[in-house]
Amino acid sequence: MPQPSDLLTRLAVSTVIFALRPDHSGRSVLWTPLVRRTREPQRGYWALPGGWLPPNEELEVAAARTLRATTGLAPKYLEQLYTFGQVDRSPGARVVSVVYWALVQSDEAARASAGPNVRWVPADTLPALAFDHNRIIEYALWRLRNKVEYAEIAHAFLGETFTLAELREVYEAVLQRSLDPANFRRQMIASGRLRETGERLAGAPHRPPRLYRYDTSAVTAESREPFMRERPAS
Incomplete structure (x- = not known):
């Protein structure tokens, strides 16, 4: 088993997106889009939109680019949320993820890319996601619910x-x-x-x-x- 000091460190960006959509009862709730992983590790699991950070690209530019490539979304509200860098969050390498969050209007969300590898789910009833992405979305929800009481x-x-x-x-x-x-x-x-x-x-x-x-x-x-x-x- 590799020791923490032996692990390759890679930098990635991911984005949590929230939009308001009706649930099965017609009540508006928060939804978030997920993308299906098509390669190992954890191939087939649903995960947050994201990707690796190139050495010559700014963080926010990379977040916007990967978001657009996976979901077709280009939200106006895009803000850095937190950096997740636990040593064991990804097998085989240490992956440090700079996570952004985006809020989009329902009509914009309706224009998001659709397909077998993109899926919208209610943010409070998530399936088991890849890596620590359940924890990331839970943290984003906590931040949103606190911030909405103070900010516009x-x-x-x-x-x-x-x-x-x-x-x-x-x-x-x-x-x-x-x-x-x-x-x-x-x-x-x-x-x-x-x-x-x-x-x-x-x-x-x-x-x-x-x-x-x-x-x-x-x-x-x-x-x-x-x-x-x-x-x-x-």
Whole structure:
């Protein structure tokens, strides 16, 4: 058995992608695409999109390239998540993976490459994946659920403008709990992070709901308190 010092070290990039899609009941949940490994080790297992890092390519460029090659996706939101480098995470060599995460809108996800080697699965009900990729996705979910309470990350799942109901649907899917509509509206308006566009959703029956957009210029250090805490019932 090779000793840790004898293992060849290789550098790779992988990407965790999250998109909102309906489950079998019609409820929006987080989905992530997986790719089937076509070579050893762990041939036939599902894994995160990724690949080796060439010596002359920047990390984010490599992450975007491998993502586009495996899934056809080119997300606008692509951020470095964490570096996973445990000695025994891959047999035969020490593989250090710089992992990115990407958030995509549902219409963009619908245009992703399809085929026998690409599969979308609910992010909270994963099969057994190659290497430590279950652990990586679990970590990405933890980061997303913490960050959504502090930052304007939910807009990555939406268009430039959105209704409060659409925004609440994102929060409910990410946080895995129902949110009181009136309470949600009060908290989001009071946060100062939203601005009315003066327009309403086209094609909606009855009175169309107002459209909003994020106002990042209104976010200050003092306003970065968690703003999606459910308040106790009075």
